Amino acid sequence: MTRDHMSETARKPKIVFWGTYDLGKPRNRILAKALETKEADITFLHHDVWTGIEDKSQVSGIGTKIGLAWRWIAGYPKLLWRYACLGHQDAVLVGYPGVLDVLLLAPIAFIRREKIVWDMFICLYDTVVRDRKKFRKWHPVSVFLYLLEWVAVRLASYVLMDTKAHAAVVERLFRLKAGSVGTVYLGVEDQVFDITGDKPQKGSGGPLTILFYGQFIPLHGIKTIIEAARLSRDRCYRWVLIGDGQDAGKIRDMLETTDGDLDIVWKPWVPYSDLSVEIASADICLGIFGNSEKAASVIPNKVCQILRCGKPLITRDSPAIRELVETSEVGVKLVPPGNPQKLLDAVRDMEEEGLPQPRADLLEIMTQKAISNDLYKYLLK
Structure with missing residues (x-):
């Protein structure tokens, strides 16, 4: 085995977790921890946009919307520049909610020949329009959301959802090839949810x-x-x-x-x-x-x-x-x-x-x- 071949086989994969993903969501924290469980060179490039906003579909008030838009506008140039200055990466992971991240990242990732793995997790169009019925199907907001996600799922190399059933919904909704959307299950933060050693016993006589x-x-x-x-x-x-x-x-x-x-x-x-x-x-x-x-x-x-x-x-x-x-x-x-x-x-x-x-x-x-x-x-x- 040549020295160059040994060096290549021993090289750790390089992965960057990039974007405006919401660290207030367990999903993103669990994925971040999952990244670090393997022998890989992990870089986190993150700009916080979502602090204080729990339900994104409930964002209201002109001040809140302007503040959110400003945090996005202010954050993306720095995020994109820092990514462009990185050495070659084997993959770029984009967390939820990442539709705008994917749209802005894709041109640079294409030039660098690096794949984007997008954890879509929640489809905004499906959630806001079909499930919560905040807008009618042909409302301009509905059409805009659909088009954003239609483009984004095609720019990403791989799209991930939290169940096989959810992946199938996205495939049907955006007319993607069956089996093309991957599945990474939710998981749970063990350090928060573990009462195995202290379960209350039934029988106290209360309701x-x-x-x-x-x-x-x-x-x-x-x-x-x-x-x-x-x-x-x-x-x-x-x-x-x-x-x-x-x-x-x-x-x-x-x-x-x-x-x-x-x-x-x-x-x-x-x-x-x-x-x-x-x-x-x-x-x-x-x-x-x-x-x-x-x-x-x-x-x-x-x-x-x-x-x-x-x-x-x-x-x-x-x-x-x-x-x-x-x-x-x-x-x-x-x-x-x-x-x-x-x-x-x-x-x-x-x-x-x-x-x-x-x-x-x-x-x-x-x-x-x-x-x-x-x-x-x-x-x-």
Whole structure:
């Protein structure tokens, strides 16, 4: 073996995680950690745009929009210059939300002959127009979003989504070749969501506590949860809702017209670091119950976090969740979307079964090692 060949085989791959990706999202933090688990030369070139903006579809007010636009305008020249000055990279990873990043990065990456791996993660058009119905299909904003993403998915060498079902939605929506969009599962931040050594025990004599947390958006099906709570008057249940968002006004109206004898608690917000405490305090945790195509194609963060904490889970049945569990099993109940009676039946069944814990190996496809292997498969392809 020649010296040059030995040097080439020993060379670490060079990868840059580039753009305005939102480090407030667990997805991007998990990918950043996954990058560092391999023997690779990793560079992080990041400009913070999203601090203080949790729900991007809810950005409103001229001041907020101007401030957001200014942070973008101010950040891109520096980001692009720093990338152009880097030595050759084997791949450029662009995180969520990265549609503008891809559009601006592509010309320089093309000149440098470097592939772009875009973790699309959430399709803006699908989310804003089809799922949340913020704009009609042919509204100028809808058309603009679609065109931006239509171009971006073609400029990227590889596009990644969080489930195979979600990848298939993007392929159909943007008329891409079947199987062309890759999958890297969500994973979970183990250092935040781990109560395996301190699980509260049922039997204190208090009410059964059922927890939902997340944004109040159509995908999550909060109305279904409240309707199930209304049907549970004959049971000693305490329903805890944590969150805020697009449907908060509608949820508030529903709660105000609910009988006072129902035990429903709404906490608009708790710190991310305290979610594991809320999970530990619950007997049963809830996933999502929306009936849209998007709801059928995703496994939300909360599902992974709940399973990591070893808590009983009830969530909607879907092609996406079937990638994780084949059917309802010990500690996991899958119910039809938008059906409060089936949700309540699942709660009762789980209670009668003694609140069993889910299998510890359910998250095998979402371990840090599995995510790292899946990610590098595309980065080094």
